[in-house]
Amino acid sequence: MRGLAAIVLLLAWSLPVFALSPPPGYADAQRAFDQLPLNDRLTFNVALTAAGNWPAIADADFSRKLFDATTQYQADNGLAPTGVVDKELLAKVNRSASPLLETWGFRLIAHPTRGHPIWVPMGLGLLAERDQNGLTWRDPLKRAWLTYDYLRDANLAAAYNSVVAKVIADGGQIAFKILKDDFFIVSSSTNGLDSYIRCQADRPGVLWLSLFWLHNASDLHMERAATLMSGSSASAMSGAPFADIPSSPQRSSPLSPDMAAAVPPDPAPAPLAPEQREKGETSGMGFFVNADGDVVTNARLVENCAHIAVAKDQIATADGSLVAHDAANDLAVLKTAFKPERVARIRASVRLGETVEAPGLAPAPSLSSSGGLTDGNVVALAGASSDTRYPQVSTPVQPRGSGGPSVRSKRQCGWRRLGERPRSQHGGGDRRRYPARRELRHKRKSHRELS
Structure with a gap:
């Protein structure tokens, strides 16, 4: 019997090893x-x-x-x-x-008070809102929204039990759940709305990342995006390595040089003869910076232009000559014959959460020539890779608004919009990131259009 028991015991121990x-x-x-x-x-x-x-x-x-x-x-x-x-x-x-x-267009955005960055799918056109706990991003098409909040003195286990109980009480289905000492995850679906919640201990409170999306928005595959966002959060909190943020994957390879060599490069286009180069017009906005009529605008608006015309108050027009050009920061200075009554003054600070408004001119003839005004908030003090030159604002910029000022909520002073980050540095860039160092004062009536 002992020999039999020994054989049975040996088999019991060996079977799991064999299976694994x-x-x-x-x-x-x-x-x-x-x-x-x-x-x-x-x-x-x-x-x-x-x-x-x-x-x-x-x-x-x-x-x-x-x-x-x-x-x-x-x-x-x-x-x-x-x-x-x-x-x-x-x-x-x-x-x-x-x-x-490419659709998700992830950007690395830090929590405004705790500083821990996560991947956010800004490629969906999300608009940011700042509140006392953190940030909320909403899809204008109402397909998805997400929150990134800090809840002080929250209990991790109690919060987990509350989330699970809420899903069950609402008749939802839990696809995945896990509770650990320092975080929990609950993925569920309730009444056509899918969700992914990651709550991470950040004592004395918790960082709460929630992603919600319509179940029928299946083409966005937000459950995959949620997994990547969760991974970025885990890396930010633990210090574990994580992948570089994907930057316009169709434009550049995220692989190391030896691996990227496996991807055949696109053939380089043949250079065009001068007479074959595309002719066309670009338009945007600018603003006066001194009484001599110097105008600051985006470098990309005037790059390779054979002729530059500057319209003051959309009525008087004068020729503009390029006197300074900074492609890295997308800045250009034009000399004009105008003698403006008011000019902008530079301010060298930016405050998280303050409201800003952006004047712009929509493509004709969709709106009147007087243009329009959009508003939003400063939602982060740094951009990708914690670059403080590129704070993020939720203010939508109209297509012909590039180069113009962004006005503070009292419409008395604001920032100069300096264009999007160069694509060569961090992929596609975000058109709502602007260098804080060149923030300036500007009255609303002094908006100028370049045409």
């Missing part, structure tokens, strides 16, 4: 993955999530789950399901992920 033994090819796949540069490992995870094959937070470690997700992607795309991640597979997964990454 790695599948054929796992060791080769792990070896290949571990040899990749760190950012390529993280980028592969992010791209696999965007492609719909990896519903988990990206990290730099290889696992059985990642092996299975990789082989599934390979099988779905007509490749040998080896699980090995090489430069060809990296390039292919990146191409699969590009359309959604």
Whole structure:
């Protein structure tokens, strides 16, 4: 009996080990993955999530789950399901992920008081609102919205139980939930509205990230975006490495140079002869900065222009000559013959949450020539990579408003809109990020249009 018991005990101990033994090819796949540069490992995870094959937070470690997700992607795309991640597979997964990454247009935005940054899908056209707890972003098309709040003295376990109970009481279905010592996640669907909540301990309170989206907005695949946002939050709180934010994936490769070599570059267009170059007009706004008639505007508005005309009060017109040009900060100074009655004065500070308004001229003939005014708030004091030259505002900028001022709520002073961040530095840029260092005072009546 003892011998039989020993055999049974041996079998009981050996069966789980046998069941968890790695599948054929796992060791080769792990070896290949571990040899990749760190950012390529993280980028592969992010791209696999965007492609719909990896519903988990990206990290730099290889696992059985990642092996299975990789082989599934390979099988779905007509490749040998080896699980090995090489430069060809990296390039292919990146191409699969590009359309959604381009749609989401993630930007790294920090919490206004706690400072921890997360990925936010600003490519959806989200408009930001600031309140006492943090930030809310809303989709103008009402497909999705998200909040990033700090709740002081909140209890993590109690908050988790409250969220779960609320979903159940409302007749919702919980797709995923987990409670740990320092965070919880609840993903659910209730009455046609899907949600993903990540609550992270940030003592003495918690950081609460909530994402809501319409279930029928399936083309946005917001459940995948939520996973990436959750991963960015986890990285910000723990200090663990995370992938570089995808920057216009169709314009540049997020892979390391040796991996990016697997993606054939687009053929360079042949240079055009002078007579073949496109002729056209650009228009925008500017403002006077001194009594001599010097006008500041965006460099891109006047770049390569053969002739520049400046209209004052949309009536009087004078020629403008380019006297200074700063492509890096998208600034240009034009000399005109005007003698303005009022000029702008520079202010060198920016305050979080203050209201700003942006005058602009919509493309004719959709609005009257007098233009319009939009308003919003300062929602972050820094842009991508914590660059303080590019604070973020929620004020929508009209197509012909580039180069003009942004007016504070009392319409007595405001900021000069200095255009979008150069795409070569951080991808597509955000048209609502402006260098705070060149903030200036400006009365509403002194708006000027360049045409």
